[in-house]
Amino acid sequence: MTRPVARAAGFTLIEVLLATVLLAAGLAVAFSTLTAATRTASAGEALAARGERMRAVEGFLRKRLVAARPIAFGTDEASLMPQRFIGESGRMRFVADLPDYLGRGGPYLHDFRIEDDGDGVRIDLVLELVLAGETFEDPDPRPPEPLVDGLESARFRYRGPDPDGGMADWQDDWTTPEQLPWMVEVTLADADGREWPPLVVALPLARGAAGNAMGGF
Secondary structure, three states, rough: OOOOOOOOOOOOOHHHHHHHHHHHHHHHHHHHHHHHHHHHHHHHHOOOOHHHHHHHHHHHHHHHHHOOOOOOOOOOOOEEEEEOOEEEEEEEEEEEEEOOHHHOOOOEEEEEEEEOOOOOEEEEEEEEEEOOOOOOOOOOOOEEEEEEEEEEEEEEEEOOOOOOOOEOOOOOOOOOOOOOOEEEEEEEEEOOOOOHHHHHHOOOOHHHHHOOOOOOO
């Protein structure tokens, strides 16, 4: 008797195609999951970096404003009144003691300037030593220190007493440079338009020095 011929074991074309489709689907799901995880991680890192940047900039501004002292750094030529705080929407000048780690220490004029460099808005800080009510001409002046850049907008505002002794509205320009404002507000927005939480700082020495505003320092 003749034996029946055994059929060779293997996969049919349909089985191969089905396995290929399943493998491709699995790889697509794995790639999508990996891409989503990467995007989530990148977004988290960007958010953390933005938060750290905000804390650093706002912390520095707050410390410098809280340290503001009612010391004259110049004299108004028209009124002959001492200048202790000059505030505009794009520039702010006042005297505060400079920590040793930032310079030579002592009272320095802090000149915060909002500049538009064409690629965005930045805030620069210029420091000048103050002696006997005047800024000292340093033979080796310090270059402006960039505090923050890559902004869409920035603005300073000021608040002080009204004629009745209460709190006046916010002003874009501080009109009594012989006195410190009671409060300063700094508003910033990133290049993408996202606004930072407004920074509002009360100047501790402002009210106590108001009664001495007519005197000299």
